[in-house]
Amino acid sequence: MYGITTNLIGQHRRREIALYRALSRTGVDPVVEPFTDEVERRVTASAARQRLAGALAGLSRKHRDTLLLVMWAELTYEEAARALGVPVGTVRSRINRARSALRRALRGLDPAAEDGGRDR
Incomplete structure (x- = not known):
């Protein structure tokens, strides 16, 4: 023993x-390092979340609704167009304008957080 x-x-x-x-x-x-990294990541994410909420609130209702249907509800452009009763081209235009407005509002945040313009 x-x-x-x-x-x-x-x-x-x-x-x-x-x-x-x-x-x-x-x-x-x-x-200790992994814990401090996690704390830093959470603080940064919290600040980004606040800025994102403010930026989303600044969008017009039709742009915000379209963006949330495609990005959050994960609808395709065609599905979002049917849900909103508008042509697919209108959905594409609204998404483009909403993303541009969000990029301007969130300028300075981590560029890895951007979706890189992927199309649905």
Whole structure:
């Protein structure tokens, strides 16, 4: 029993020493760093969410409704056109205008968050 305990304590001590050496080389604590990254991501997402809500509120109702049907409800342009009772070209135009307005309003946020103009 003492032999097993001695081995486990030795393994723990070696891991701890390796961790301290890595910390001294990189300055990054592998235990704490993932948590701080997550906190930073959440704070950034919260700020983006507030700006997005304000930008969506600034859209006209027809542009906001069209954008939400396509992006949030995941309807195709054709399905959104049927739901709104408008031609597909009108849906495409509204989506384009809504995206342009949102890009202007959200300028300065992480560009990876943009959808890159994918078409449905």
